[in-house]
Amino acid sequence: MPLYKAFIKIFFRRLPSIIAYFVIFMVIAFIMGSTGKQQSGFKATKLKVAVFDMDGTESSRALVKYISDNHKLVGGIDDREQTLQDHLYYATIDYVITIDEGFEDKLAKGEFDKLLTTSKSQGSYSAEFLDGQLEQYFRLVKSQISAGDQPGQACIKANALSREHVKVNIAEKTGGGTEAFGYFTQYLAYIFICMLIMGVAPCLMRLQTEDLRKRILSSPVSPASRTAQMSAGTFTIVAGIWLAFMTVAAAAYGSDVFSRNGLLCMANSACYIIMAAGITLLVAQFNCTDNVLSMISNVISLGMSFLCGVFVPQEYLGAGVLKAAHALPAYWYIRANNMLCGFSDETFSYGKFFTFTGIQLGFAAALFIAAGIVSAKKKR
């Protein structure tokens, strides 16, 4: 296998630049992955709320209880307007609620307008959140009163109901903990093409120069053996690069990688790197300098990444861009990745997964055939 050995040696001579790609990618992927993880969690915030109960009824006490269950009550505050404004200004409290006299009577009459007098920090998203909670609370109270309960009972029941959280399962939408790994695999769409074009294409090109090709043809190495050795070399390096990335991912993301979605992400990336090998093989048919190769690598990898949603989520891309992106393999890779990692609203199904990966493999087959045709034309 002299050509196989030479192929691998040539690759290792170019390894420093390939490692640079690898390291830069890892740093970026981990930063993006960890940012994504932080953004994916939800934590309810508690506001500092001052409540003045002027009604003193069972209903108003139930409301105070509801507020205290969800937020932090701040006591001992003077109810003069100027004092309250100062507290709001200095953010020692976020929200002031005054339960006016006649609160329970209004509920009994079914009057739900202007039940409370409120003050809040201007433009506070948290205060808007409490507005929403109160609105939701009074809807529950209203429905209990409509069902025949007295206002006091209705408020107590609304309290109890609001504590019950309905567990919502969004079928297969989220990645089941694979979000960080998903960011990692998302950027592989860019780096695989860069690394293969800059790492593998030169190895193929060096051994396919006109002079070396003639020299090899004069030897007892048959064209079939030559192709087999070069293919074996390409496969070894492609597999090596893929394994290197997956090993690092396994070390960094642990069990996420070996979950069902994680394994499917790996399979998706394997299909994509095969497609990237097809691009590399086609590019290698055109003898070009390293500078030209770098330019080709950037155009293909960056172009596909921007058009197909690697750097910008697909949901933010225009309809025209997305339509054009259908003709590019990276689009299908990212779509599968988004589906597996919960980055899109697309619900998971094996049918879709196999369709998306199948399209990538179809692109790969087309690229291999195109490379073969170009190679055959060159020999003529």
Added chain:
Amino acid sequence: MACVVEIKDLVKRYKELTAVDGLSLTIEEGEVFGLLGPNGSGKTTTISCLLSLLAFDEGEITVFGEEMTPDNYSVKSRIGVIMQNVAVADELTVYENIDMFCGMYIKDKATRKQYVEQAIDFAGLRDYVKFRPKKLSGGLLRRLNIACGIAHKPKLIILDEPTVAVDPQSRNHILEGIEQLNREGATIIYTTHYMEEVEQICSRVAIIDHGKLIATGTKEELIALIDHTETITAEVRDIEPSVIDEAKALPHVLDVKLEEGKLTANYSGGKHNLVRLVGLLNDRNVHLGRVYSELPTLNDVFLDITGRTLRD
């Protein structure tokens, strides 16, 4: 002696251009066979057809008694090829390049290692084994090209203009190496347009021009094809035209001409031609500078047959 290469009526056309036109050659075992011709005469095309790198239009080629085809790997395994352009991988070291090419012929690792070491010594590349080709001078690069072609100890070695753009020291090294390979039993085919190289190392020569074989034979046989046997040149001053006529009348003189202060006389056979000419010039009080005698070369043969020189 066994016939190693036999080319019969070879014709190779590139559209309207006939690159090789009915060429026939036989090369015997143990020969250093020179293929001499100017640039574009069809030497490299002939070699490419011989190696089955090019399909030809007419004719037959047999090597080691077998028809040469692109998939005749048994024959290819006995041939060493040194191409006109240096064919090595830039990323590999000198050692790795030789090992790669040797590995195409020799599977056994231990034998290959031994052969690679011998090729390195043969080409004088011991001090450069870890160098990459880009670090080598033109001469060393040519030597590496040769080492890659002969490392597997082939029975037939084809060298296509291996000394183009090579310094004199490397050229001598290469030519001495070829003679050594021949002494060790290899048959050599050597293409060049440097007549001096052919005269130095080749036991038999074929001269080709415009794809046609002009003449073939040993150097002596080729020179015998032309009339003149000696050329005497004298640097002269103050010579009368009548003296030139007298020189023309000397025995065995074919022609005499005076150009830029040099009197050149061509002879066909005879002895003491130099003494007679110098005697005449002295008698007529002609001032003499350098006087020298040259035997005819293959270039004279080419000139005589084609009317132009090898480097035209």
